[in-house]
Structures are given as C-alpha cells and as structure tokens.
Amino acid sequence: MPEKFDTIIVGGGIGGTALGALLAAGGQNLLLTEKNSIIGGRCASYRKDGFTIDVGVHLFGLSDKGPLGEVCRRAGEPDAIEWVLARNPRVAVHRGGRTQPFDREAMMRELEEKSVAPLAEIFARIGQMTTAELDSLWYLPLKSWIEGFTPDRNIMRMFTMLCGIYLCVPPDSASTAEFIICLRDLLQARNSGYPKGGSGIIPQTYQRFIEKYGGTVRLNCPTERIVIENERAKGIVAGGELIEADRVVSNADIKCTVLELAGDEHFPREYVEKVRSLTYAAHVFALKVAIDEVITDQKMIMYTPNLTDEELEEIERQIFAGQAPPVASGMICVPTNFDPGLAPPGKQLVFFGIGTAPHQEWATWEKICLDALKDVFPTIEEHIIWKVTHSPDDIERFAGEKGNVIGVGQTVDQIHEKRPTHETPVKDLYLCSAEAGGHGIGTELAASSAIELADKLLSS
Ligand SMILES: Cc1cc2nc3c(=O)[nH]c(=O)nc-3n(C[C@H](O)[C@H](O)[C@H](O)COP(=O)(O)OP(=O)(O)OC[C@H]3O[C@@H](n4cnc5c(N)ncnc54)[C@H](O)[C@@H]3O)c2cc1C
Structure with missing residues (x-):
C-alpha cells in the first residue's frame, strides 16, 4: 500500500518546521522533506571543530514572547527552548572609536540639539498610534513618513539603519505600518534574545515536536516535483517516488515552488506574472x-x-x-x-x-x-x-531565494493585502514561509506565517 499523508511540507526552514509541529500536534499525519542534511534553512546551525556556527540568524526580536515561543506553547512544551536575553550587557554601539550601550538615552545624546525634538515626536507618535492610523500606513514608504516630521539627515540615517536591521529593505520602499508594528512589538516586549544551543536549536526543537506527535521528517530528501492533477495538488515526487497527500505546503522559495516545482502551466497567467515580479529583501x-x-x-x-x-x-x-x-x-x-x-x-x-x-x-x-x-x-x-x-x-x-536575508521584501507593494497569501490558485497547494502571510522580523515572520496557516488548516 503506498504511503498517503494528510499534509506534505516541502522544506524544513522555520516556516516548514513550525507548521509541521503545529499540524502534528493537532493530530495530522504529516511528512516534511528537507533537501539539506541539516534542518532549519536560514536558521540552521552546524558544528565545526567543537564550535556551533549559525548559517544566518543571530538575534531574535521577541524570543519566547513572540511567535517562535508561541509554537512551543501550542505544541505543549512552553519551555522547550531556553532563551538568553540581549541584556547584561545590552546591545552596544561602536562609533567614534568607543563602544557604549545603545538605548534611547544614548541615541538622544548622540543627536544634535535640533534633532532631539523631532525624534521625540516620532517616538511619541509611534507609541500612541491607533489601529486605524496604522492601517493607513501599510502602503506609505517609511522614508516619506519620516520626512513628514523632519528633513533631519541624522534621524533618517537612524531609521535607515533600524529598517535595514529589521526588514532588510531600504526606507524608500519599506512599509511604514510593518516597520512601526515591528518596532512597537520590540519596545513593548524588551525581550530580544538568542536560544541556548544556537539558532538551529529552534528548528531542531520543532522537528522533535513533529516526531513526538507521530509525523515524519526526511533530511537529504529534495522534493523534485509537486504533482498537480485535475487542478489540485496530489502529492510530491521525491527520490523518484510519488508520495500522495491531501495537501502540499511549500516552505521553499515561492518562485521555485510556482515556476519550477509545480510548473507555471498550472497557474493563471496573472498569478505567474505576480510571482515573477516579487522582489526579495x-x-x-x-x-x-x-x-x-x-x-x-x-x-x-x-x-x-x-x-x-x-x-x-x-x-x-x-x-x-x-x-x-x-x-x-x-x-x-x-x-x-x-x-x-x-x-x-x-x-x-x-x-x-x-x-x-x-x-x-x-x-x-x-x-x-x-x-x-x-x-x-x-x-x-x-x-x-x-x-x-x-x-x-x-x-x-x-536555502535558495537568491541568498537574500529574509524572504519576499516587506515593501509597500508586497505587504498586507498585497503580500502573497498562503493559498495559491491551485487547490490544496499552500505556501508557508517568510514569503506568504505573516508579520514580523525574519524568523518571526516565518513562524507567524506558520501559525496563521495552521489555524486555517486545523479549523477546516
Ligand atoms: C545572514 C542572515 C542573517 C539573518 N539574521 C536574522 C536575525 O538576526 N533574526 C531573524 O529573526 N532572522 C534573521 N534572518 C532571516 C531568517 O533566517 C529568515 O527570514 C527565516 O529563517 C526564513 O525562514 P523560512 O521558513 O521562510 O525559509 P528558509 O529558511 O529559506 O527555509 C526553506 C527551506 O526549504 C528547503 N527547500 C528548498 N527547496 C526544497 C526542495 N525542493 N525540497 C526540499 N526542501 C527544500 C531549504 O533547504 C530550506 O531549508 C537572517 C537570514 C540570513 C541569511
């Protein structure tokens, strides 16, 4: 009898492993295939001569208080990952030959007298902003929003730096609402940190959840093709073998998923054009x-x-x-x-x-x-x-995606209602990654994409 799964997940990055953990904990029979020999994609770690080295990530915005911790809570092990916060000492800045703590007071001290009042006004506005006001800022570039307060170049450079660190896109294309929500979450939580064991411990923990709840993870297992028949996803081909499922979720690059793994002939022309035109961080x-x-x-x-x-x-x-x-x-x-x-x-x-x-x-x-x-x-x-x-x-x-840092850029033309959704025009084919749905910084964007999709799939 050939195997058949409820869900097959293509790719074991944060989005894929977090979704796998949530669906397996929700009772689904699932298979996750990862092409690499280690789990985690951009959030993987590997060993070299007694050291543990991260492929990418080095700071997690909200640590256990954000979506990465939420996956553990929903999988029934809230303390599965031990977080060390970025305090004692806190994040520092090295400028003019000196290293000193980077906080709001230090920022204010660095500024010229004339910059202090506009910066304070910007932070006050960020703190008081209503949901309706935020909603009006999804498609406004951050640079234009800052220029509405001040022409001060020092302030613009400060926001360019923060926008580069959080969203990895320049402020003339970054979504103001997405930036502000990320910044507000960070300021409210004051909980940036790093997991004991290295970044890779997060996807490894999610892999453990998948297996604990009866799911299967196959490493060194590239999905060669997503099989679409009668306008619905039927399964995948891996190792030359057809593996069937009720649905396929791709954590791989959206362009690779649509244009190569599934094949653009299965999608409406406008969707293919939209996918081709997406830009990365x-x-x-x-x-x-x-x-x-x-x-x-x-x-x-x-x-x-x-x-x-x-x-x-x-x-x-x-x-x-x-x-x-x-x-x-x-x-x-x-x-x-x-x-x-x-x-x-x-x-x-x-x-x-x-x-x-x-x-x-x-x-x-x-x-x-x-x-x-x-x-x-x-x-x-x-x-x-x-x-x-x-x-x-x-x-x-x-990990693909032209080697960019985050995924599809959180720019004014690719955010909120303009962002790729989890659903695709092909029935039973979904996307889950820092490229579809979700909100937040890097890994947290990918994990929130997984939480949103798990909510949809487990309630349907
Ligand atoms: C240098 C660097 C620094 C970063 N720093 C931070 C940071 O400090 N904080 C932060 O939060 N984020 C950071 N990020 C961003 C963060 O790592 C990513 O946004 C996030 O991990 C993306 O997760 P994902 O699930 O979308 O996809 P990915 O991590 O890209 O995972 C996709 C997975 O799919 C697999 N795959 C692809 N094709 C196939 C196939 N055909 N078959 C099977 N498997 C396949 C890939 O091998 C990969 O494992 C950084 C990234 C980089 C590169």
Missing part, C-alpha cells in the same frame, strides 16, 4: 571567526566606522548599488556570550555581518569585515583559530 555577507581567548563580554555591537555623515551616506549608496566600499557599518555578534557552550572552554566566536549584493568578489568583503573587527578589537587577528565566510551565494546554494 537585501543580502548580507558575514565573516565568522573562532578565537582562542575571550576577547569581549559584549553580545551585540552595532559598528559604525569613524567617518563623516557624508562619507557614511556615500558608503550606504555604494552598498545599495552593489559595490564594495572601503569600510562599512555592520553588526558584530558574539554568540558565545549568549551561550558559552557554543565554543570549547575559554574560546569565543565573533561574527561581523554587513549589507551586500549577490555575486561579488568576496575576498574584498572579507577584508572589510576583518578591518572592522580589528577596529573594535585591535588584537583579534593574533587570536584567530579559523575563519569562515557566508556570502549570499552560499545562502542561495543552501
């Missing part, structure tokens, strides 16, 4: 070094080189134009200060990530990153045991 290049001593007690440092405002703006322009600048602002994270168990005793992992574009000369970007680390930690080079780099090209090979 930006890209990041990361240098990750293992060092033989504990060089810092900081967890996260936002690094800005010691340059004038004009020079910094020129660097931003070069990065958005896909060029390598001589130096760059970026984020340093030290995962071993969240969880020392990610390295052998007395050793540290230090990462530096910067915005970039695909298909660059990566040796140049590695040098930019190393120079930034040396600026903050002058002796670091003497202590490096090994270095690895993760470029957008690596991320593309690993």
